[in-house]
Amino acid sequence: MTPTLDELRAVGLANGLDVVGAAAADPFSDTLVSLRGRSHEGLAGSMQFTYRNPDRSTEPNRVLPAARSLVVGARHYRPARSQAESVSRPRGRVARYAQHDHYGALRDGLDAVAGVLTDAGWGARVVFDDNAMVDRAAAHRAGLGWFGKNTNLLLPGHGSWFVLGAVVTDAGVDSDAHGPAADGCGPCTRCLDGCPTGAIIRPGVVDATRCLAWSVQAPGVFPRDQRVALGDRLYGCDECQDVCPPNRIDDRRQPGFCSGQADVDLLELLATDDSTLLERFGRWYIGNRDPRHLRRTALVVLGNVARPDDPKVVEVLVTTAFGPDDLLAAHAVWALGRLGRGDLLAGLESPPGTLTAVELAVAAPVVREVVG
Ligand code: B12
Ligand code: SF4
Ligand code: SF4
Structure with a gap:
């Protein structure tokens, strides 16, 4: 049967x-x-x-x-519920x-x-x-x-x-649909107008190379021309759904919140080791399954959302900018520049005592490129 x-x-x-x-x-x-x-x-x-x-x-x-x-x-x-109201530290948003x-x-x-x-x-x-x-x-x-x-x-x-x-x-299960659902967009163009990077290049077509949802997943350097548009998004992008009028319907069959995480403490993330990060966020698609890509995005978000005089933020960014990982250093340098704290990088070429010659050799070209 x-x-x-x-x-x-x-x-x-x-x-x-x-x-x-x-x-x-x-x-x-x-x-x-x-x-x-x-x-x-x-x-x-x-x-x-x-x-x-x-x-x-x-x-x-x-x-x-x-x-x-x-x-x-x-x-x-x-x-999921946001924890941002109860905590004053900078946080990155997670798509629904x-x-x-x-x-x-x-x-x-x-x-x-x-x-x-x-x-x-x-x-x-x-x-x-x-x-x-x-x-x-x-x-x-x-x-x-x-x-x-x-x-x-x-x-x-x-x-x-x-x-x-x-x-x-391989069973024959008959559909009870009367053809495809009718188009419900009509003349609306809110998603095309609202996409922060202009990634919806024409109706029904997304250019993934411009889509933040892909850029947070892709390995390597976060695209420079999308960093400001990234705003506070740590993972995923909901903008073209948030602005969509049919999504404003309150789904009464699914009220309330799920037991998830709507945002993440960025400083905590940046201080967390690789295996713990993969344990916490391994469900997400992280480029090459390398948690540095999550940190890279967190640094960009920090540049967009943090207070330039927050001593904890400044400490993390400066340490990372002067640190041995050139991918992370480049994003930390960008974040300092974005926060108007390029002054903190002045010493990079006349290194503080903690910076080794090797670290300087890695970081200095990055600084010259981004700040210079
Ligand atoms: C590749 C992929 C992506 C890529 C590229 C997305 C894209 N739009 O091109 C990236 C990483 C950017 C991405 C992002 C997201 N994704 Co995604 N992604 C996929 C994946 C793996 C494959 C999709 C695919 O092959 N598409 C093929 C292309 C050709 O089809 P399409 O883009 O859907 O385009 C169709 C329409 O455009 C339509 N069409 C063609 N011409 C025209 C013309 C007009 C006028 C119109 C109206 C339509 C139309 O026909 C096309 C082909 O069927 C699927 C999972 C899977 N295995 O299917 C999930 C999937 C599509 N993603 C999903 C989700 C949830 C997302 C995000 C919302 C996540 C987020 N919040 O960050 C975003 C949404 C971004 C967006 N606007 O699409 C869900 C979609 C659920 C839904 N209700 O639609 C899926 C189905 C995963 C799942 N199993 O639930 N995704
Ligand atoms: S997911 Fe974000 S970046 Fe991608 S098409 Fe939608 S609004 Fe644009
Ligand atoms: S915002 Fe929603 S309803 Fe409007 S065009 Fe885009 S997908 Fe269609």
């Missing part, structure tokens, strides 16, 4: 999913064209994800041979999807759906955010929502604060 969509939906909803639909497991030919086109236009930057092997990510049969259906699930992510393990909750719901299918003798594989499939396109085909001009999938009446995933199965 093949479980019906209603039966699968009931199990998904009982296990943490908020919306469940189904679609045929045909190839996502349009998305394949979009992925190739964006790579060709240079909009994917160094991103791998679904850009690494677009043929694979757009062909559900590569996930499960003889796949016939996709049972698609969406999990709403409600925000990353404040809590929402993907864990999504996986639980999808696993439960897959369990019903496998118990009935069918093949079933759960995929979400793992580049085996294009999750938004699957949810769109299942009728869960429309593509907003910010490229996010918006669910009618609920907005876009959802993570998405699917169960790929």
